[in-house]
Amino acid sequence: MTRDQAAVLHAAAGAVPAGGAVVEIGSHHGRSAVVLAAGLREGARLVAVDPFPDDWRYGAAGTEQRCRANLARAGVADRVDLRVATSADVRARWDGRLDLVYVDGKHDHWTARADLGWADHVTPGGWVLVHDAFSSLGVTTALLRVLATSRTLRYVGRTGSLARLQVAPPSTADRLRLLGELPWWARNLVVKVLLRLRLRPLARALGHGDAADPY
Ligand SMILES: C[S@@+](CC[C@H](N)C(=O)[O-])C[C@H]1O[C@@H](n2cnc3c(N)ncnc32)[C@H](O)[C@@H]1O
The missing domain is CATH 1.10.287 (Helix Hairpins)
Known part of the structure; x- marks a missing residue:
């Protein structure tokens, strides 16, 4: 995550109203969770989702503990509900509304495409931010597939490879911007x-x- 991308996350979290909710998919050591949580207003909360698999590139013994320690050190642990589970498992049971979703989980096409399904829970006008949106085969093809037919999600722009999607009807210009x-x-x-x-x-x-x- 670049500084400019962190600034985008922080500002997006700051726009979430008190009582609002943010979901992060993929927390690893908690870097982006700290940025998001630090931007939240009083009364808003972050649900951070990561299964912390120890058989994968980002997995290693103690990853969850490091994440929790980093959240505590940053003074944001009370605003973060860290769920040790997959995105799919948490989404299957989710019934609340969201203001912001940050997608930075598994980068294969099918998982990234399923993660974009979190947009269904986001209030109209809310945001879905996607990391590595233009630096990974799986994430980009998932984005193209979802945005090609979506009538409720528009591509707004990017900061490096961090894509900003808004829950709103896409225009032709939005679709062309993505192709560009x-x-x-x-x-x-x-x-x-x-x-x-x-x-x-x-x-x-x-x-x-x-x-x-x-x-
Ligand atoms: C690129 S890292 C996240 C980095 C983090 N957002 C940050 O800024 O430091 C990807 C994370 O996705 C997690 N992950 C893998 N499969 C997942 C799944 N099915 N659901 C949610 N997270 C998953 C991995 O455990 C890993 O920690």
Whole structure:
């Protein structure tokens, strides 16, 4: 997460009314949860969802404990309800309204597509923010699939690879704006391949100076 992306999360959380609710999918060590929770007004809450699987890239023994410790250290633990479960499990039982959803969970197409289903719980005019929206094959194809036919979710723009979607009828301009991001997505996929092949100078030639994947 870049500083600019953190600023977007913080501002979006700050716009949630008192008594409102935010859901985060994918918390890891709690970095984005801290940013979101710190932006919330008194009386608003964050439900942070992560199964903390120990058999996956982000899993490691103690990840949940580190997340809880980071929330406590930041002084936001009382505003965060951390659910150790998958997004699908929590969504299946969810019946409340949401003002904001932040999607940063598993990045395969099917999980990302299911995670976008959280938008059904968001009040009209509310927001769905999606991390790695244009730097991952699975997340981008899920976005394209959902937004191609949605009549209730519009693509507004991006900060790096953080996409901002609003619960509102999409216009033709909104759909074209999403398509206009595809060359940048293709460039990011090429950069990822170059980094895997240890061809950093070529990635740099494409404007990517970081050793990490584009995000
Ligand atoms: C990229 S990390 C999240 C990073 C975090 N948002 C941050 O800013 O530090 C992705 C997280 O998604 C979690 N995850 C994996 N499968 C999930 C699922 N089905 N539902 C919710 N979270 C999941 C992983 O355990 C991992 O911690």
